[in-house]
Amino acid sequence: MTDKKYIVGIFNDEDVVMDAVQKIRSKGIKIHEVFCPYPVHGLDHALGYERPRMGVPAFLFGITGTCLAFLLTFWTLGIDWPMNIGGKNFFPFPTNIPIVFELTVLLAAFGMSFTFFFMEGLGPSVKPIIFDIRSTDDKFAMAIDLNKNTVSDSDIKAFLSEFGAEEVNIKEV
């Protein structure tokens, strides 16, 4: 793991970093990632990432919850142990809507969130690679993987400084 070398540009302002991302990318330099203390809207688009689609897992887990809840209520009161409650049908659908709704929300919320943790590799025992410790405080850190770029180190450094980085560091991981 010690052979990976990154150039880390430190920026002060969200607009400067946004601008720098576009300029760096137009020079044909691949950016590893930009680390920010808060969500900067449009930065993912500037970096060329696809639009996040967390609605897909939310929907899939939600529909699973709907089906499970429907099966649970239908099977228990309709098939396994039918009970005569006030002379109503053994399975009156409208009175089961609250249960179906709650379980839909429960599974959608937890399913989506855990999918998110899984996709982002987040977990209690994860040891993160921190390019600059200030990126969770007040700085924006742009990391560029040197092994994946053909542009020379000194050129990348020069570009970063030119586009507004207040510091340019080398980080070996």
Added chain:
Amino acid sequence: MSVVSPIREHLVTGGKTYHDVTEDICRHVEAKPTKEWKIAFAISVLVLMYGGGWVLWTWWEGLGVWGLNKTVGWAWDITNFVWWVGIGHAGTLISAILLLFRQKWRTSINRAAEAMTIFAVLCAASFILMHMGRPWLAYWALPLPNTFGSLWVNFNSPLVWDVFAISTYFSVSCLFWFIGLIPDLATIRDRATGVRKTIYGALSLGWTGGAKTWARYEDVSLILAGLSTPLVLSVHTIVSFDFATSVIPGWHTTIFPPYFVAGAIFSGFAMVQNLMLVTRVVYKLEDYITLEHISLMNKIITLTGSIVGVAYITEFFIAAYSGVEYEKYAFINRATGPLWWSYFGMMFCNVMSPQVFWFKKLRENIVVSFVIAVVVNIGMWFERFVIIVTSLHRDYIPSSWTYFTPRMGDIGDYIFSFGFFFTCFFLFSKFLPVINMAEVKSVLKSSSEKKSNH
């Protein structure tokens, strides 16, 4: 891109930089607890222990320690339950509904409001357990196979809906709160050393704040808000069904779901107002929780207070219009019967008192805001008491008419919930950031007061 109305006041004052935000909010998590905190925490724990004694006594002795009688079989226990659940709703409202409406002022208060939601729902759940009488059989409320001792639960029952609604609401609120905390926990991790670094490191799940993670994170937050909004409305709707699906005059009214939801938001905002007014002074966060925030909260309190006022009057109209004499009597008895004082307390505290906020001076006055918020919470407790006890105490047979007087068991169990709530809140305010740093930083550039203004 978002557009900020020029007439809005600044949401963050004092010309804060990003680093100032981190410093101001992490300070309380990192510093040794202050003397004030220790005293307040000690008092809460003592209250918790005193109330806890009464809870144990309730479980040991049975529900006979309460003032219930054969006519009024449901009183303070369910009043307290509905009251706490209602208070809890503000947290989700602030973080989910205001997120969907893109209200930036939520950023300073959402964290504490969500924490308050969780603790309030736990307090509410404790009353469910208590009024079961035999809490060790609480699992009978879950859909477990018949071999566990009970039949399958009756899914047509609003009490079973309650079990599902409250437990889903609690779990999803915890999740929403935790996801909101992750970036801030990473900030604390990166400032901490030793054991604290390990603990906050584990809690922050290895968060680094990459642009891709943030993009997905925002998507997750938005969808969670979209899921929580109907959830929070469903929870109090289902709580109101506990009464509305019965055939008791005064309870089976179709206006209950919207009226309960409005009341829940009303009391919850009042509780958030109380907590934030204290927190901003104790933690010196006046630059983050500004008079603008207090004023906006008061506006919502006035609006929701007026909505419940309309609901109270509508109930009377519908009772009169129904032509059912029992229904009419339930409402006349409510306002003029032996428990008239609780009805008056409700009308005065909930409908009249928040009207003072039509005046800007009073709306931005901290003392007035605090007092009215306390009054509103008292009023909302009376509202539930009025609905529950006044509808029950004079039933169809005049020979069984009674009055309700609480006994020490009722009072002790209620005291327990306060001890529990404040113990949890003080622990939260010491060990976790009370303001969402990442979100405040994200509105800093557009909505903060610049240094040059001074």
